[in-house]
Amino acid sequence: MTVIRAIVTDIEGTTSSIGFVKDVLFPYARKRLPAFVETHADRPEVQHWLHEAAREAGLVEASRQEVIELLLRWIDEDRKSTALKALQGMIWQEGYEAGDYRAHVYPEVSARLHAWRADGLHLYVYSSGSVQAQKLFFRYSEAGDLTPMFAGYFDTETGPKRERASYERIVEAIGERPEHVLFLSDVVEELDAAAAAGLRTGWLVRPPQAPPEAPRHPAYPDFDAVVLP
Numbered sequence: 693m694t695v696i697r698a699i700v701t702d703i704e705g706t707t708s709s710i711g712f713v714k715d716v717l718f719p720y721a722r723k724r725l726p727a728f729v730e731t732h733a734d735r736p737e738v739q740h741w742l743h744e745a746a747r748e749a750g751l752v753e754a755s756r757q758e759v760i761e762l763l764l765r766w767i768d769e770d771r772k773s774t775a776l777k778a779l780q781g782m783i784w785q786e787g788y789e790a791g792d793y794r795a796h797v798y799p800e801v802s803a804r805l806h807a808w809r810a811d812g813l814h815l816y817v818y819s820s821g822s823v824q825a826q827k828l829f830f831r832y833s834e835a836g837d838l839t840p841m842f843a844g845y846f847d848t849e850t851g852p853k854r855e856r857a858s859y860e861r862i863v864e865a866i867g868e869r870p871e872h873v874l875f876l877s878d879v880v881e882e883l884d885a886a887a888a889a890g891l892r893t894g895w896l897v898r899p900p901q902a903p904p905e906a907p908r909h910p911a912y913p914d915f916d917a918v919v920l921p
C-alpha cells in the first residue's frame with residue numbers, strides 16, 4: 693500500500709471558490725492596477741515585473757501606459773502570467789491589510805487541514821497566484837490564519853500547472869517520492885500533468901457541479917471525502 697506523506701493543493705476551485713477569485717480579487721486588482729503602477733513604479737520589484745510583462749509580450753521599449761493596458765487585458769483573459777500574478781499579489785496585500793475582504797475557504801477546509809497535519813502529513817500549496825498572494829490568501833482567510841498549516845508554497849516560477857516537469861520539480865523540492873504525494877485540484881489538465889509525474893491525484897468537483905460519470909482521477913465533492921490512497 694502506498695503511504696501518502698504530503699499533500700499539495702491548488703487554491704481556486706479546490707480550497708476556495710472560483711467566484712471569490714474572479715468576482716472579488718481580480719476586479720480589485722483591475723481597478724487599482726493603473727494607480728498602483730504609477731505610484732510604485734520606482735520600487736525595484738515593481739520595475740522588474742513590469743519589465744518581465746513587457747518581455748513576455750514581446751514589447752520593445754514599451755511605455756508605462758502600454759504595459760498597464762497589457763496587464764489589464766491579461767486580467768480580463770485570466771492569463772496565468774508570473775509577472776501579472778506578482779503585481780496582483782502586491783495590490784491584494786493592500787486590500788487584505790485594509791480589511792476590504794477576507795479569502796474564501798470552503799467550510800470543511802480548515803478542520804481537514806488541521807486533521808491532516810495532526811496525522812503527520814506535510815501540506816503544500818501550488819497555485820498560479822504568486823507565493824506572496826498565496827501566503828496573504830491563507831493568512832487572511834475567512835477561517836483565520838491558515839499559514840501555520842503549510843510547509844511551503846509553489847507558484848508558476850516553478851513552472852506552468854499543466855506541465856509534468858513542474859510536478860517533478862515540486863516533489864524534488866519537498867524531498868518526497870512522487871507516489872507519496874497527493875495533488876488536489878479542480879482542473880483535469882493539472883491532474884493529468886501531476887499523474888504523468890507519478891503523483892497521486894484527487895479531483896475536487898464541488899457542488900453544484902455533478903459528479904463526473906467516468907472520472908480520469910478519483911473525484912471528491914469536498915476535502916472531507918478525500919480518500920488517502
Ligand SMILES: CSCCC(=O)C(=O)COP(=O)(O)O
Nearest residue numbers: 703704819820821825826829
Ligand atoms: C493566490 S489567490 C489568487 C489565485 C490566482 O490568481 C489564480 O489565478 C488562481 O489560480 P489557481 O492555480 O489557484 O487555480
Ligand SMILES: [Mg+2]
Nearest residue numbers: 702704705878
Ligand atoms: Mg484551480
